[in-house]
Amino acid sequence: MSRVPLERKILSENDRIAAELRARFQQHGILCLNLISSPGAGKTTLLERTLEGFVPGERVAVLTGDIQTDNDATRLARFGFPVRQITTGGTCHLDARMVDRALADWHVQDLNLLFIENVGNLVCPASDDLGEAAKIVILSVA
Amino acid sequence: MHELGIASSVLEAVRAEAQQHPGARVLRVGVRVGELAGVDPEALTFCFESLVKGTEFEFLALVVESTPRRHRCSQCDRTFAVVDYKLACPDCGETVTRCVGGDELELSYLEVETP
Ligand SMILES: Nc1nc2c(ncn2[C@@H]2O[C@H](COP(=O)(O)OP(=O)(O)OP(=O)(O)O)[C@@H](O)[C@H]2O)c(=O)[nH]1
Ligand SMILES: [Mg+2]
Ligand SMILES: [Zn+2]
Numbered sequence: 001m002s003r004v005p006l007e008r009k010i011l012s013e014n015d016r017i018a019a020e021l022r023a024r025f026q027q028h029g030i031l032c033l034n035l036i037s038s039p040g041a042g043k044t045t046l047l048e049r050t051l052e053g054f055v056p057g058e059r060v061a062v063l064t065g066d067i068q069t070d071n072d073a074t075r076l077a078r079f080g081f082p083v084r085q086i087t088t089g090g091t092c093h094l095d096a097r098m099v100d101r102a103l104a105d106w107h108v109q110d111l112n113l114l115f116i117e118n119v120g121n122l123v124c125p126a127s128d129d130l131g132e133a134a135k136i137v138i139l140s141v142a
Numbered sequence: 143m144h145e146l147g148i149a150s151s152v153l154e155a156v157r158a159e160a161q162q163h164p165g166a167r168v169l170r171v172g173v174r175v176g177e178l179a180g181v182d183p184e185a186l187t188f189c190f191e192s193l194v195k196g197t198e199f200e201f202l203a204l205v206v207e208s209t210p211r212r213h214r215c216s217q218c219d220r221t222f223a224v225v226d227y228k229l230a231c232p233d234c235g236e237t238v239t240r241c242v243g244g245d246e247l248e249l250s251y252l253e254v255e256t257p
Contacts, residue, residue: 002256003253009249
């Protein structure tokens, strides 16, 4: 019996796609922010208040992840900026491939700012890299 | 649901590596799961067993090595394993320490039996 070393990351595929996304965002000067929180802590509300403050024509867009519904996308689309829902169909977090797919037919180069609202869950969204420049964690305190 | 995707990535990697050893039987695959990786070793093992059942890898065992959260001391530079959220340096008592490991999710080895 022999032991073959196999030193590598298990989810290297996600990291590879995330690195590609990050390079693309940097190349086009896009700031990408990944919002995470436990369910209902206020991600969509914070985005609503933020979008409200932008002038029409501002180059900002939102991807919003949800396991099932498109309620958040409907709430966010009211402000006139591009919004797209990513329905994960049961998966508890967004991964880089979902983001890559959602952006496929968008002119990303036209954006300055891209918000990603992750699925409400504070466990796995914390570890999956989506190519963002920074994560924003929203905590609900009583 | 999360562990199933990881288990299937492990199996994919085993399958790819097994092709490098034609005729050999793959007995064990070792993975390293950090305390901060957000992965439950038991759920991962359960998913893995369900995936291999009835396949050519039926007798392949997944061996999970759990690794602790590690911090480095800003004063004496020592790296230590964190137990029970005690983040201060066990050597010099310094409270400013930085997380330097524990979120790994890695393949580590494959054990094969060559005929
Ligand atoms: N009091 C108070 N309520 C808030 C605040 N932010 C959000 N809420 C309320 O909390 C509820 C959930 O807010 P959402 O913005 O939908 O939370 P979310 O994180 O997007 O939720 P999911 O996408 O379902 O995970 C809503 O009823 C909001 O009105 C806040 O700062 N203070
Ligand atoms: Mg929301
Ligand atoms: Zn020290």
